[in-house]
Amino acid sequence: MRQKSLIARLQRILTLERSIGFGLEYLGLATLRFPRIMALCVLAFTLLCAFQLPKANVDGNLLRVYANSGHYFDAYQRLADTFGTFENDIYVLVHSDQLTDPTVLEQVRNLAFDLELNDFADGTMSPFTLRKPDGTGGSMPAVPEGMTDKAHVANALADLQQNDPMMRNLITPDLTGVVLIMFPNSELSKDGGTKEMLASLRALAAQYQSANLQIELTGPPIWTSEMLDAAVNDQIKFTIYGFTIGSLIAFFALRSFFGAILVATTPLIAVIWSIGSVIMMFGSFSFLTIIVTTLVVVMAFAESMFFIFNWLANWRDGMDPYDAVDATLRLVGPATALTTLTTLVAFTSLYFSPGRGVEEFSIAGAVGSAIMFICMMTVLPVLLRTALRLGFKLPRSPNFALNAPIPVAWKLARKYGRPLTVLSAITVILLFIPFFLIEPRFALEDFMAKNSTAMQTAEEIDTGVGGVAPIYVRVPLQENDPDIGPGDFEMIRTVHQILEHELGVNKVISAASMSNYTQSGFSRAQVLDAVGPFMRRRFVTDDGSQALVTGFMPTILKSGKLADLVDRLETKIRAAGIPNAEVGGFRVMTTFATDDIVRSLQISLAISVLINILLIGLAFQSLRIALVSILPNLFPILGTEAYLWFSGSGLQLTTVIALTIAFGIAVNDTIHFLAHYVHSRRDHQHNHEEAVKNTLFRIGGAIVATTVILCTGTVIVAFSELPQVALFGTLFVLSLALALIGDLFMLPAILMSGRKFFNPLGRLRVRLGDRAHRQAIPSEKT
Template sequence: MSSSSSWFKRFIARLTQDRSIGFGFEYLGLSTVRYPRLMALAVIAFSILCFAQIPRANVDGDLLRVYAHSGHYYDAYERLSDTFGTFENDIYVMVNAPNLVDPEVIETARSLAFDLELNDYAVGTMSPFTLRKPDGAGGSAPAVPEGMLTPDEVAFALTDLQQHDPMMRNLITPDLEGVVIIVFPNQEMVSQNGSKAMIDSLRETLAFYEDSALSIELTGPPVWTSEMLNAAVDDQIKFTVYGFGLGAFIALFALRSFWGAILVAATPFVAVAWSIGTVLLLFGSFSFLTIIVTTLVLVMAFAESMFFVFNWLAYWRDGMEPNKAVDTTLKLVGPATALTTLTTLVAFASLYVSPGQGVQEFALAGAVGCVIMFVCLMTVMPLLLKLAVRLGFKAPKAPNFALSAPVPLALGLAMRYGRPFSALALVVTILLVIPFFLIQPRFSFEDFMTEGSTALSAAESIDQGVGGVAPFYVRVPLQERDPNVGPQDFETIRTVHEIVEAELGENKVISAASLTNYTDSGFSRQEVFDAVGPFMRKRFVTDDGSQALVTGFMPTIIESQALKDIVARIETEIAQAGISGAEVGGFRVLTTFATDDIVRSLQISLAASVFLNLVLIGVAFGSLRIALISAVPNMFPILGTQAYLWASGAGLQLTSVMALTIAFGIAVNDTIHMLSHYMHGRREEQREHLEAVRHTLNRIGGAIIATTVILCAGTIIVAFSELPQVALFGTLFVLSLALALIGDLFMLPSLLVAASRWLQNLTSIRIRTADHVPTPDDPSGDTDTRLKPGE
């Protein structure tokens, strides 16, 4: 019984007090040096599995995936899409010609419209050429008559449609020099072959008309998404290649050794391959958000790899046998790396509680990437270093002086002005809290589009000429359940139609109430519905007559607050009109409101991440004082970056809050490595407080600068993305890391010096900073010289 009790006490002590700051996860690295052949086989097997996935790497271009399951407006959009379908997947073809009224030119445009309708990817089109009008004899006739002989005839026909037909008002330009053809895609074929195949097929159809008098442009959500997808794939290739090249170059500059740089770069290379393979195994494809994870894994792996190699070479230059130096580095750096992985993992995990499938996938992919990066560092890195020693690798000279140049300044500032500088840092950090409460969420659709998008330009020209490409829907419940719309339901639809039109502008709304020009001429609604065809009929009223759809067309570019105000006014007007159950929807409505909800949730996630990571640091080091001291240098970069967003007017966007959260998780890493070395100096090396601060800065100051430079250089490439949202992510990430370097290199040492009396008794804490256990090169395992309580 006493034996069991003793074992249980040792187990509890191992979990709580008598453990490393890495909570024992560094044992993976120690197991690698103990069983190198077994771990090498495991590394090779997993590498083969991941590399086998890379050829099927792809990016899912469905932007709706980002907002899936994000709340009320997503549910409304889903119900709307299931009931009526939407215009969100339609492709708009803008056809311009200065002499469009020429009979020969108008017939060429008609042929183009019919060829598009016959395309394999089209289930139908809507244009002035496909519209038919009731002929009064129970049949229908083309709205644009065939065989017209003079420009005046053509001009009269187009003007008549443009002025009197509600659907054609948005498809014929007022100057009669352009028409819009809306292509309704075959969603089954698009699902099988992808939007790119559909767009390529349509462009092939349009290529026949390139030498004609017509100027043709494609736009619409599928084209925008295709451009975003192409940009995302190009970005990923650039980010990986440039990020890897820059990281290797900086390692070469820092270490002044080609093979040393190769050793630093090898682990990130493997970590990225493992991350790509794992994401594909989990999700089957990347999204616009998860594609960023590989870049984050790359730069994080480079930073941790640099810390590892820096320490290994430092021990080697101090006279330690190189294989022994690998083991010692694992014992010192391994726990700190485990803790930095946990803090980054917490940052990613905090995002998972936010609504939206895209954010949750990003959180999960990032968390998996953190684990993979740590496993890679604890297995691949020691195996490579020992292999390098066996192959005759020689220790390079001391690191480049340029990396350590700011260290004496930071050290002098801390030793001479520790207290006043600490007070200044504390005041500045507190003041930076103010913008945190002032900044507001913002959504802008053009931020999701590629820079210089021709499809966006075409959409804007449609906005200016004929209406809008961004649909705004109101789903209206009907009482009479008449498929041809009874008089009471017609009045309901007309009321909603007028409410929406009052907000979006005259002639910018279509519904069953739009067809009065034909019904006033003596045609029944059934005749009118039969004339427009079954496909378009379903865009007005359901087959059972239970629901109607009112569709408005907004400008492509509209401020998020303006859209929210429009929605609020329309919902209020509909409620005041006594119409219950009506539901506002649309992709733009969804993205605007969902982004607002997601961003506010992410703000809470960011605050939770900061709090949890500070608690984690306190628990890991067994000291609340250490956690409180680390709060200022870690909160300063996040609050400073958020203040920049507020001052620049950029507001909080989806990727900006994610960037802040992840940047915080990574920025904490340098703080942990510095505190780990400081505590190691105090406890294991029994240094005095100020000497421990000085030794820590001299020992790893250069490594902190080098890792920050690698992180910034590797991520700054993201700031040049053609996708503004991704570019913003990169810009904020780099800014946060740059401010974090100021916090770790200048603020943290000053705070440690200023709190010297507060930190005098840290040596009595039993939590270890390095776990001394037996290894092949350290069989005794009795190198633990820590001070125990009472010693």
């Protein structure tokens, strides 16, 4: 008997005695029961997080985003650890129509030497630091000093540009431009050192800038610096804009200044908590986690608006305002808990995709969602009761503009429910076509700040010398000779020729490219010694076990072309009998890692959609509820992917993240709608049609208001200086706008077209609010 009673007890807990929020709303009930204790806890955590705000910073290292993303990241790390790379070098583009003038040339030489003496420099490469064998076992400057004739200067530079393998990519064919490369000291330039390094280099360039010399800086550290500046500026703008617009919409909707303050206070505390939590967890923001702050702001505004809309509606229905806080918490709290769970599922699904950046974004987003819910359950109830004690008065009815679409939606659902349902189903099915056709895409320029002067300079270098973006082939050697034995040399030359065939003549450097010196009678040891120990290690390791072949591509290169290039190189190198050679580089790593991450994120999105639909069905204990939520919530995701396909944007890293998170948030309105519909059916005994109409008119305005807040609070992201962030904002807004269509027009039409099918929903046993206070909520009006 005891066993049977225990089973019966568990069954009741899983059915009648469990709310749709799985009991999470009891945090809010605890707040009402122990308001002072909760207030102290809120104050303590707010102060803890506030103390973290001065530490807030953005880590601009893109490797952090791609860390642990798979084979190509590991290959890049091995490459960097073994040889170092050109990926963090500073390029100084010097342009002058008078470059062959001996006086101007000496100015450039002095600039190159000052660059070499810079405190942050580990080494430099330029026509002036390059030396060549002198035939006596020593070396001499590649560009002789003390030249006084323009013709001599022109001949010296032309000889280097045409014959020296390293200078072909650093001197323009018309002899009007030269590229100086600085190799930064990794220890001095890390963290805040990069900012100091760039400041010193800009000051140095300014000293030499003149009518005869135009000097521009570019390279990954400068690109990253510009990205960081854009990210920080964006975050400041997004936060200020989000709060301003959210408050204005709340004021417009509620027609109450103090009501708008009540709506805005919870998001303010939520964003302080989220920033502090990210800093405590990760030490800094990344280009992905910085988006979380904006998401927390708009999500908190939306849920706060939902809560206050219901609170004021209960108050207007004649309920005591203090009781209305309690009743709203018990009715809306479970739905808010369920919406938080769906958002958590969306964020959590990202965790299993490769890449540290996505993993951190997943954790930060999940924590942000939990923070938003905790704020709703702890801060808002105490805030509303405090406002009442301070004399807050009931505002006028909500602005009519918010309810303008509601009569139209109801009329369409009542008269054309079945045709609209069929049309919705056909539309969703057709939208699966672009879903299966869309392909991943990566472009480096999408990560760079718009109107980046450094990127423009890089394009000038591409035009002048044909590109300086490196692609590497790591070649394992067999003879272990630091001066490279004859067999290993032939292997290096084979790889060199394969890479040169793909990139073009004079676009590859390696130990095999020194043939003009070795053919003149110099040994390989002499040639390698002449380039200096720093550059020597860019060709062969000190123990002679590995060699590096480096090719130079244009900085701006589409991911599809780069992927095809890598495939051809790997195929040709294997066919040449060098199976262990490894193609790599930052561009290679980001292209292939992005492809892997995006495809994994697509799977995560599909899993998130499936789990959330099942979660809704489990929460309501109804397969019918799960089925009715499918079309309205697939429509915004598939519609947005169709936009990406038609626009040619393809699937990028932030686009799939945007779709996943937008789906998790878009489901929220569906949950609130269905919760009110079932509540109206079961607890107020409304028939099916009355329940749909009552729900639509009761919370339709809140759905419109929350969507407007989410869209307008996020639309500023679409104007970000960072293209990836801007695209995130555009897709997020588009997804939510389509979700509004799904919830206002598709969902009611589906419900109205299936009267008999949905009739059992009135007998659902799961609680929509707390039973003890169900009677305190007055009957809703149709």
